[in-house]
Amino acid sequence: MPDQSVQPAPDPYDALLLLSFGGPEGPDDVVPFLENVTRGRGIPRERLKEVGRHYFLFGGVSPINAQNRELLHALRKDFAEHGLDLPVYWGNRNWAPYLTDTLREMAADGHRRILVLATSAYASYSGCRQYRENLADALAALEGEGLPLPRVDKLRHYFNHPGFVRPMVDATLAALAELPEDRRAGAHLAFTTHSIPTAAADTSGPVEAHTEDGEGGAYVAQHLDVARLIADAVREETGVERPWRLVYQSRSGAPHIPWLEPDICDHLEELHGEGAPAVVMVPIGFVSDHMEVKYDLDTEATAKAAELGLPVARASTVGADPRFAACVRDLVLERAATERFAEGRAAAAPERCALGALGPSHDVCPVGCCPARSPRPAAAGAD
Ligand SMILES: CC1=C(CCC(=O)O)c2cc3nc(cc4[nH]c(cc5[nH]c(cc1n2)c(C)c5CCC(=O)O)c(CCC(=O)O)c4C)C(CCC(=O)O)=C3C
Ligand SMILES: [Fe+2]
Structure with a gap:
């Protein structure tokens, strides 16, 4: 730091x-x-x-x-x-x-x-x-x-500050250690975050980051950067290369509106079908173990895994x-x-700490960043 x-x-x-x-x-x-x-x-x-x-x-x-x-x-x-x-x-x-x-x-x-x-x-x-x-x-x-x-x-x-990423690396290692020993080496990592409408994902971040193809704009790119950082650090620690994927949870809204997929429960089913021995769920999208974690992962997804006979563990958030x-x-x-x-009161701009490929995020949200469905006044940004 x-x-x-x-x-x-x-x-x-x-x-x-x-x-x-x-x-x-x-x-x-x-x-x-x-x-x-x-x-x-x-x-x-x-x-x-x-x-x-x-x-x-x-x-x-x-x-x-x-x-x-x-x-x-x-x-x-x-x-x-x-x-x-x-x-x-x-x-x-x-x-x-x-x-x-x-x-x-x-x-x-x-x-x-x-x-x-x-x-x-x-x-x-x-x-x-x-x-x-x-x-x-x-x-x-x-x-x-x-x-x-x-x-x-x-x-x-x-998202890419070491003080946010490193505790999640340790939490992922701790969750791996909770799995039955004979399943650990082959365990997959499932990084999870809140699903949002694909339209909201595609317009997330500054206008330059917006996408039209359902690739999810800054929201998905930032999560992928964090997932890759954690997967790399875990590989370095354990000496094992593990398959990983970014998946989603807590979908809401009307069924005909597309949201980011796959859902964690569908992903567990797919991994089970492919013969994955175990899965660690890493809720990188959240800052604390609140209800979306306690219910959607620890209750619902864990019950799904038990039904499949697939051992799972869940990494804690930074809290x-x-x-x-x-x-x-x-x-x-x-x-x-x-x-x-x-304000001209310092000789140099400070160092800006960030890991990963995206670099430190902007201080002030530019015009058009993460737009609302119906525009309303917002503070602390350029619009
Ligand atoms: C991106 C995102 C985060 C992460 C970023 C952040 O943390 O801000 C987040 C966090 C949270 N979401 C939470 C709870 C809920 N979110 C809901 C609904 C929605 N969330 C959405 C998105 C997100 N949500 C969206 C697009 C909706 C649809 C309605 C809408 O367009 O606004 C609903 C309504 C019922 C339902 O539809 O599920 C509830 C109850 C809690 C509290 C948990 C607790 O009590 O411990 C937390 C931390
Ligand atoms: Fe929410």
Whole structure:
């Protein structure tokens, strides 16, 4: 990781906002939470009932809020240990603490230059622009209340930062070790992420990255880069070349609209048919072991594998790994240094740390990046 300790100052930023999805914390929260998530998004009733059932299986509690509290704690600890004086707040899109309430609190506490860390590492409408729309909505609410408006900037995508990739390499090795010993050497790797409509995938990332052929634009390219990095590192560690593939999970929406495929369960069936001895599922698309991981992989896909008699193990996500907290610190210091350079207050632009073939992502989303189906105001970007 680059050493930005020369100037450990967050200047010009005065606070960090952890911006996440939010999840229900008890049975009474499930239906209102799902209404928040799906408002105006055309999700079939049947799918909603099914997803509600997943939450009720877990007592109506999503793991995501507890995991964000742990991440908050890890960030504050890392910042304190490294002399980075930057308060960290937390707000969500779909459940309390709601983003607007958090932003109001931040403004009341006097913060004027806020950096945002979204709990999504990749480009896509759902993982990037939709959070920028949420920020615009929250700022508009504050403006309506006559409050001073802070300026918000969003940290760049961190899918290829070593502090995100390396914990997943270790997690993949740990999952391999959970498989029966005689199945380990031949085990396949199935990298999974959230399926999204192919139309959304094709328009993900900056306009230059858009594709028209269903190849999935920046969303798929970024995931493939991470999958390859992990597969290569695991091969180096174990001395075994393993077949791997990027597959999808958690498909939603109407059946006639194409989404990214294959689904993890179909992929397991296919691998079983080909005689694969075992599979490790690596949920590279997610930052914590939330409901999409606990239900879609640990419950549904694991039951499918058991039915097939195919041994599977699942790698954990980065969660509150100290290396991920250090990655966030690195990105904060990098962006602060970039801003100081842009303002003519530093002699050079900072080093930008990234693994893989794609290089560090842009700081500011350009015009047309990850467009919405119906355009709405978005903050922290060029449009
Ligand atoms: C790309 C992506 C990420 C990863 C990036 C990121 O993290 O942001 C993600 C994360 C998450 N998605 C989550 C939950 C849900 N997502 C839904 C619906 C949808 N997700 C989509 C995409 C994504 N989703 C899409 C295109 C839809 C269709 C509706 C629409 O076009 O918006 C629905 C509605 C029911 C259903 O349709 O499944 C639910 C309940 C939770 C919380 C889990 C917990 O509670 O622990 C998390 C972290
Ligand atoms: Fe989702």
